[in-house]
Amino acid sequence: MTEVINNQKNKFMGLTHAEVFMYLLMTVISITFLFITNAYLFRMNFADWQSLPMPSLVWFNSGALVLASVGMVWAKQGAKADDNSNLKIGLMATGVFGVLFALGQIKAWQELNTFGYFLASNPANTFFYLITALHVMHVLGGIIAWMRVSFRVFSRSKKTVTEHTIGLLGIYWHYMLLVWALLFSILLTT
Amino acid sequence: MEQSSAYEGQPLHEPKGWWGRYVFSQDHKVIGLQYTCIALAIGLTGMFLSLLMRMQLGFPGLFESIDAGSYYQDVTMHGMIMVIYLLTALFLGGFGNYLIPLMLGSRDMAFPFVNMLSFWFYLLSVLILVSSFFVESGPTGAGWTLYPPQSILEGTPGADGAGIILMLASLAVFIIAFTMGGLNYITTVLQSRTRGMTLMRMPLIIWCIFLATFLGLLAFPALLVGAIMLIFDRVLETSFFMPEIFKGGEVLDYGGGSPVLFQHLFWFFGHPEVYIIALPAFGIISELISCHARKNIFGYNMMVWALIAIAGIAFIVWAHHMYVAGMNPYLGFFFATTTLIIAIPTAIKVYNWVITLWNANIRMTVPMLYCLAFLITFLIGGLTGLFLGNVAVDVPLSDTYFVVGHFHMVMAVSPVLALYGGLYHWYPSVTGRMLDDRLGKIHFWITFIGTYLIYFPMHYIGFLGVPRRYYSNEQYDFIPQSVNDLNQFITICALIVGAAQFILLYNFIVSIFKGKKAGSNPWGACTLEWQALESPPGHGNWDEQLPVVHRWPYDYGLPGATADFVPQNVADEDIT
Numbered sequence: 001m002t003e004v005i006n007n008q009k010n011k012f013m014g015l016t017h018a019e020v021f022m023y024l025l026m027t028v029i030s031i032t033f034l035f036i037t038n039a040y041l042f043r044m045n046f047a048d049w050q051s052l053p054m055p056s057l058v059w060f061n062s063g064a065l066v067l068a069s070v071g072m073v074w075a076k077q078g079a080k081a082d083d084n085s086n087l088k089i090g091l092m093a094t095g096v097f098g099v100l101f102a103l104g105q106i107k108a109w110q111e112l113n114t115f116g117y118f119l120a121s122n123p124a125n126t127f128f129y130l131i132t133a134l135h136v137m138h139v140l141g142g143i144i145a146w147m148r149v150s151f152r153v154f155s156r157s158k159k160t161v162t163e164h165t166i167g168l169l170g171i172y173w174h175y176m177l178l179v180w181a182l183l184f185s186i187l188l189t190t
Numbered sequence: 191m192e193q194s195s196a197y198e199g200q201p202l203h204e205p206k207g208w209w210g211r212y213v214f215s216q217d218h219k220v221i222g223l224q225y226t227c228i229a230l231a232i233g234l235t236g237m238f239l240s241l242l243m244r245m246q247l248g249f250p251g252l253f254e255s256i257d258a259g260s261y262y263q264d265v266t267m268h269g270m271i272m273v274i275y276l277l278t279a280l281f282l283g284g285f286g287n288y289l290i291p292l293m294l295g296s297r298d299m300a301f302p303f304v305n306m307l308s309f310w311f312y313l314l315s316v317l318i319l320v321s322s323f324f325v326e327s328g329p330t331g332a333g334w335t336l337y338p339p340q341s342i343l344e345g346t347p348g349a350d351g352a353g354i355i356l357m358l359a360s361l362a363v364f365i366i367a368f369t370m371g372g373l374n375y376i377t378t379v380l381q382s383r384t385r386g387m388t389l390m391r392m393p394l395i396i397w398c399i400f401l402a403t404f405l406g407l408l409a410f411p412a413l414l415v416g417a418i419m420l421i422f423d424r425v426l427e428t429s430f431f432m433p434e435i436f437k438g439g440e441v442l443d444y445g446g447g448s449p450v451l452f453q454h455l456f457w458f459f460g461h462p463e464v465y466i467i468a469l470p471a472f473g474i475i476s477e478l479i480s481c482h483a484r485k486n487i488f489g490y491n492m493m494v495w496a497l498i499a500i501a502g503i504a505f506i507v508w509a510h511h512m513y514v515a516g517m518n519p520y521l522g523f524f525f526a527t528t529t530l531i532i533a534i535p536t537a538i539k540v541y542n543w544v545i546t547l548w549n550a551n552i553r554m555t556v557p558m559l560y561c562l563a564f565l566i567t568f569l570i571g572g573l574t575g576l577f578l579g580n581v582a583v584d585v586p587l588s589d590t591y592f593v594v595g596h597f598h599m600v601m602a603v604s605p606v607l608a609l610y611g612g613l614y615h616w617y618p619s620v621t622g623r624m625l626d627d628r629l630g631k632i633h634f635w636i637t638f639i640g641t642y643l644i645y646f647p648m649h650y651i652g653f654l655g656v657p658r659r660y661y662s663n664e665q666y667d668f669i670p671q672s673v674n675d676l677n678q679f680i681t682i683c684a685l686i687v688g689a690a691q692f693i694l695l696y697n698f699i700v701s702i703f704k705g706k707k708a709g710s711n712p713w714g715a716c717t718l719e720w721q722a723l724e725s726p727p728g729h730g731n732w733d734e735q736l737p738v739v740h741r742w743p744y745d746y747g748l749p750g751a752t753a754d755f756v757p758q759n760v761a762d763e764d765i766t
Contacts, residue, residue, distance in 0.1 A: 011380075011381055012380035012381055015381075016381075017300045017301070017377055017381050017382075020300075020376070020377045020380055020381055021300065021301065021373050021374075021377045024373050024376055024377065024407065025369075025373055027407070027408075028369055028373070028407050028408075028411060031407075031408055031411045031412075032411035032414060032415060034411075035411055035412050035415040035455065035458075036415050039415065039419065039430070039451060039455065042448070042451055042454075043430065043447070043448065043451060046446050046447075046448065047446065048429075048445060048446030049446075119426055119428065120426050120427050120428045120429075120443075123428070123429055123430065123446065123447070126422060126426075126428040126429075126430065130418070130419070130422065134418075
């Protein structure tokens, strides 16, 4: 118990503070979605469950989220190569397609409402609105983080944006895409 | 803050002015104190509510203002306040914030701004909760478990007004606060330990807070999801949890939902919550028992693995709260088994504490008194838990006062005893002064004996079959007069114990100004929080160099050393 361990950097698996924070946050978000999908799968076995049709717009929205994620790959490559214009193009793509996704989901809710699939009329409807809304809220979190980073990049703020920061932002957007892919496939197949 | 090249550790947020230093502070010590003060204040409110309940049970009809509705509101708010807003917040927000960076030799939490936000969200959640006392139909009276359908149906206090909505909203905000704090605690433990502070050299309380935080981060989302869905059912009349309900011959808009689904979500959070409270209490006891018995903690590695086992098994015992909910009896068998299994690592901890005391140089300080009281109380509460963990015994005892006696012993009195021990122990680190010993002992004996006089008879009342949650025990033939006499006795004891808590409050306030100067390490502890140059530690905790850790945190009675303890930051060659 008395061995001296000098100059040891106590970093968990060589990760930065922000990376540990981000991965933990993603774990918490995953658990939240896990619980709600569990509740969904439990509740759908009851007699009153009536699945609702998937609005075609949701497919386009999914495409937008894929492009937002691709934008972050583009931005990461730009940051890695110290190529500011590619960094900006990538970030712009993420922002535009990310916002498009959020607006598209709202539009999809309106469509469902127009065709009589009201929130409270069936538990399947309620779950659809709730799950997609929760996901959009987390995408909005990504948009807020994107705004913070983009402000620094586009305003030439003194606070530099590192490849590490872009990488972290990218991980969140890819994660949002992954979560959506899983949720969408559950909503689509049940 | 400009850092000199010799300055180690993460960059620090220099507080700007009085507001930045004491109100919107990012310093973990100030945030810890803010958490502690708010938690104690709301805890006093919770205690006051319990005294109102006791007055009704002991002396029915004495206060006209206590009717059935307000009684249920008191029950609900008392439970929720004590479990979430006092104990969870104080153990993790208070002790966690204050101790983690200091004990790990760090300057602050990994993300001080997020840490500050965590406190302000916590305060917001408390304010939302308290605001429900002032809305038209008052706070919710659904019981702290908030079971639907009853919790959101007209007739339950607070259900037709904003009470239940405010409760659920407050919980959601609390969970956001907890998540921000919790992510910080774990990141700090994993990333910000000073040189030499390996995971297996961390004080046990840090292990406990670390694991309790993990439990919270994985369990609170279940409550969040349940709360959001319940808000939907209440506000938008959806039917996640609401079955078909007939009221006065008319069918309500609800239908098809499952109340048991809510129970699963609630208890998937609810049982780990017991350990979110218990683990930090274990940690406090481990620190105090070793320090005040001047002896190495027995079986450090075993203690850590027992904690990890408890944290893991805590997630597969939840449905022992639901034996009478109508679930599959085979599931009951599974959950009874896991419940009994969790007693094994818990027993390991208790044995290790007892063995630590064996042949030790025990100092009967106030913190040590609390340790001993905790050991006995936790043992008794744990043993009655074994009764209730068995389906066949639980079914007749379910919803009786036996359950009330059990859970108060194990997750109310025990953690509070640990909490008080911790407050007496670390008060000198926070203020630089000692609490008054005589007042401390008076407070201890009244609290310790008093709580036994309160909760022991409840076990007996429970065996008689007296149901819990009844507003009045009159007019029931099966409840004998002796129960009413006992209830009067319990109420008088509760009033005395309640009043005794003001001794602690008085001691706290007066000792800040008139307490004996503590010096830097009044208890002769080995852990780092007592080794800072300044006492109390200043902003940034350490001077330019961070401490270097050379040993585990319990080197008491080291052969060859003059003092009976060797701090963690003393190298072998520096031992005198």
